[in-house]
Amino acid sequence: MISTLTPPRTVTYREALREALFEEMEADDRVIVMGEDVGKYGGAYAVSKGLLERFGDRRVIDTPMSEALIVGAALGAAVVGGRPVAEIMYMDFVTLTMDALVNQAAKLHFMFGGQLSAPMVVRVQQGVGRGAGAQHSQSLEAWFAHVPGLKVVAPSTPADAKGLLKSSIRDDDPVLFIEHKGLYARKGTDPGREHTVPIGVADVKRPGVDVTVVAWSNMVHTALDAAELLADDGIDVEVIDLRTIAPLDMQTVLASCRRTGRLLVAHEACQTGGLGAEIIAQAAEHLHGLLHAPPRRIATPDVVLPANTTLERALVPDTDAIASAIRDLVRS
Amino acid sequence: MISTLTPPRTVTYREALREALFEEMEADDRVIVMGEDVGKYGGAYAVSKGLLERFGDRRVIDTPMSEALIVGAALGAAVVGGRPVAEIMYMDFVTLTMDALVNQAAKLHFMFGGQLSAPMVVRVQQGVGRGAGAQHSQSLEAWFAHVPGLKVVAPSTPADAKGLLKSSIRDDDPVLFIEHKGLYARKGTDPGREHTVPIGVADVKRPGVDVTVVAWSNMVHTALDAAELLADDGIDVEVIDLRTIAPLDMQTVLASCRRTGRLLVAHEACQTGGLGAEIIAQAAEHLHGLLHAPPRRIATPDVVLPANTTLERALVPDTDAIASAIRDLVRS
Amino acid sequence: MFAPNPTMAATETDTETLSRLYRELLRIRRAEEGILELLLKNKLSSTMCHVSIGQEAVAVGVCDALEPDDYITSTHRGHGHFLARGGAMSALMAELMGREAGACRGRGSSMHLVDASIGHLGSNAIVGGHIPIATGAALWTALRGEHRVVASFFGDGATSEGIFHESVNFAAVQRLPIVFVVENNQWAMSLPWAKSTAQQSIEVKAEGYGIAGVDVDGQDVLAVRTAARDAIGRARRGEGPTLLGLSTYRFLGHSRADPSSYRDKAEEEKWRLRDPVLLAHNLLMAHDFDEEWFEQVDRDIAAEIAAAIEIAENSPPASIGEVFSDIYATPLEGIR
Amino acid sequence: MFAPNPTMAATETDTETLSRLYRELLRIRRAEEGILELLLKNKLSSTMCHVSIGQEAVAVGVCDALEPDDYITSTHRGHGHFLARGGAMSALMAELMGREAGACRGRGSSMHLVDASIGHLGSNAIVGGHIPIATGAALWTALRGEHRVVASFFGDGATSEGIFHESVNFAAVQRLPIVFVVENNQWAMSLPWAKSTAQQSIEVKAEGYGIAGVDVDGQDVLAVRTAARDAIGRARRGEGPTLLGLSTYRFLGHSRADPSSYRDKAEEEKWRLRDPVLLAHNLLMAHDFDEEWFEQVDRDIAAEIAAAIEIAENSPPASIGEVFSDIYATPLEGIR
């Protein structure tokens, strides 16, 4: 279809994040950015490029290699009035920050009788795609869905990334903001300046009637590709992008399943104990007798990820694997 | 029933653990114990009392307050030939050791092409019961079920505690050994010297035909008490004690559910993202159409635990709560 | 390293200050004795309770040197820090008894005290867990040019935690306005200071971070106050952090269940002679404060504590309903 | 802190040693140049690859001072440590190319090298993650009275990690036979050493832990070797750990994608003059080694590398099947 209108601007996921940071820092001088190599280097995945030059080293702080301190100090700054956005370079290094996140940030508001709160964001990046190996490729979102007091988001598109980052920065609770190394270069519509996306609301990225596929982060695109493939076979797939990992928007998921009668959850994290388990469990609890087929998960098997792009590709569910899982589901 | 036989000796859970340590240390001089206050103090929950006196300070090592080091150094000792048993005083402090456990110990065998292995045990203690509050009461086993390469156990009785600790020490992989502060004083049959319990095998603690209840650690006893209550009402409950958290023995669980047609998982960890999700999910995947009622979880709600025994008691599922959940399940 | 000497040095003759400090030392001592009584009567809501009896001069000397706008963070052994910073006696007692009138509305008990209105940013049950929080508060206040100072109290044991190192190192690089107060009571549970570290001088440790450090008699409230004022002054002038090493002693067990059987009785007795309350008392006597004055202080304190316990007892127990609604500061529609 | 001087000190005239060291320096240099070529040809199995060009004297000087039974642990920038310790060239190349003949059977790539048979306990992609492992190995070997020594290599950046502190502190308290080798290449990605810490002398840092420490020219392979021998000797004699500070420089970017635009070109050039390979070369020339000798060394090394790459290319790619069976060392019945 040819149009005479100017096409909407497109941006990459990386640019969308950077714009959200720029705009929020401009709008609110309490917003600061801190982490390893976030300044002149511009962040390991180049998200914070240009921030130092624009906002100076009082608001864009290169820290020593001290992950626990980064999150703990962000929390301290948040408690006394700041709105820090801390960056932890790889999700795998979040292992070094668990006390600050889990025992401190998540608990502080309740534990201290509501006197303190922690308006902070911790940006991390996870997932496969670079053969980065066992210690640089893990997807660990499920842990944080099991920590009351945290909010956790994992956007899949530039628009959602921008909108959710803005909402996360404006939120008064600690938000773990999960990016994916495979998404930074992905393009999408530029949602413009004032776009926000509410935390806690899933998004139907593709409506369909035959089967509900739930995914988040990079896996949303694999699921959408699978859905395209299957459209040719006359299978009409609904793809739900969770967007928020905690708190889960199960209303949207359950409503969809009630319509389609079939549920597949696709995720990159290893299967056992992944977030898929929670989604399937809630579906089983709430949809007894309403599903036409057993609910299913497709996920990376319970392995240690090799630093080897060939093996990596063979392990993580791809378009074909998801498509074939959906076919099985629809047939059964 | 009166018997003329000598009754079997009983031991507490604490004594059973201590005996396992004693016996394994006597049998194998590669077994060492390390952690905070494990020496003269005998451990915060008195499990290692007497070990220092018997084995000396080369095999019973009081460390500084350095949790990450404790687990990391245990790993280092394991790699070069030791069989260390490290103690982390509260599960909540495992947050400080996640790199060593998750990125290192769990991954090392595979990552290094099988050249190295990590025959080590990390003993921790979790759960409520002392009004110990948000940072000393968490149950976090679900995180570790999501980490390929770890083995995780959580025994509920003295005999299982002893048998599993021995198996864990003899195992060539890293084992997270989860105790519960409410269990140490609990008495049970002394299984004797050579008793071991295999990792990865659940135990039917009470056979029954009407409903399957899956629990582990302290919650097993609450479930058994609930089962006793319900026996009077003619409801015959099967209680499965998982014993091992990872790898899960779902064969035993699924076989039971096939017989009873009803499944309840009871756990102390907060509900969302807990291990109950995985169990329900696998049941839903494998038992479609075979359950007479929706599978159910009963767990602590998604809250930050207060340091207040009254509130604590009101939040964590007790015998009555489990009994009434079972009643609902049987009726539906 | 500091070697304790038998008497308190009368380096300061300002008796107004000294009497204020004495009153505060005794107030904390009596409050904790009161808490131990409540504990024996089973009136506490939690089984966790660590008193700081013997260590009061640390809390009192440091807090006396702070300005109202400054911040503190504190430990599992934090009753003294809370009171010395100006926390209400009733908020403490009610918290320990699990009441709504408590500092944390009865949810935190002994290890979690807080009063944001006086810059008390919370005590923490994770040893070392609050040190980066204090550092972050210092970072923020420095970035804003507010001239506030943060004092972070922690024990000798905490210095072995990685987060101590990361925090001090970062504060040093950024020259943050923070005083790291090492409340060195010689023991971390059963671990003596000599087994916590092979370098027992805090001053030398500080050099390893390129910052100021001192080893001070932590039983001498005047010496503590003087050293704290120096450190706080440096911080406020933008000269960066200080490691303030204060040698003190925990007179009782680590927690209520601990008979300290790992300690040498002679060591205990030696330190008992250096009771900070007694030392201040003696110095006041030397400055001609009379029995009547001391008795009046006793009475005032006893009355305050009794009133606080009464307020606590009349306060409703912590509410279960808000356990659910208070998890998030910004609740979301989506939550169930 | 060490200030680099323009030439290498001929403190040692043992030309046999010097020629051995030179050969090893060049071997590592050429191997990494070869790796960069493979990278450009897209022959590596992973996108992660950090070369140590410019830093070779650290690996070579330290490893030369170790005994066969000793242990090392290494970093994300560990090709040099692996080769200097005696790892096979073909195991390195095959690992990077994702082949079964690789050190980790093609599963680890550049950041995970290992060879248990020569006491190489693994390199690590978590900065600092291996330091406690090294410490634990030292603990074990000390407990057993084995007289082995552990050398743990890590960068300047790693010294800010909490686990560095916990490890050094514990090793100091226990007087463990370990050498903490600070491979200080002045930068942690874009962070200069001066922003990593306010105390840039490793010797002074060591005092903070109550252990020995030295600041040494890390471009002078003889100086490195001498300091390492001292430290290893102390460790082996039961005199405890050393912090061995070696000043060096990474000539290229942090990783392949990094143009190091945060660095001053003048600084880079200054350090280029202190190329460890060149310095050793010059010293050998001063000791009358001739062109022919150098050419022969070049040829030997080129042949070794070519042969290694051929072995790698002929090795089957890492097998997918064992990704499942090799998760546990003791597989269990119950696993699915």
Ligand SMILES: Cc1ncc(C[n+]2csc(CCOP(=O)(O)OP(=O)(O)O)c2C)c(N)n1
């Ligand atoms: C991270 C962490 N590890 C262990 C504990 C258990 N614990 C509580 S207090 C304590 C000793 C603390 O020693 P120190 O820091 O010297 O403070 P003190 O109790 O002497 O005041 C220990 C081991 C804890 N609460 N947190």
Ligand SMILES: Cc1ncc(C[n+]2csc(CCOP(=O)(O)OP(=O)(O)O)c2C)c(N)n1
């Ligand atoms: C715990 C951790 N934090 C961050 C990183 C990302 N990272 C990899 S290398 C590096 C810099 C390391 O600096 P240094 O220790 O000096 O070693 P160098 O790279 O200079 O050899 C960073 C930030 C990591 N791998 N691990």
Ligand SMILES: [Mg+2]
């Ligand atoms: Mg102490």
Ligand SMILES: [Mg+2]
């Ligand atoms: Mg470096």
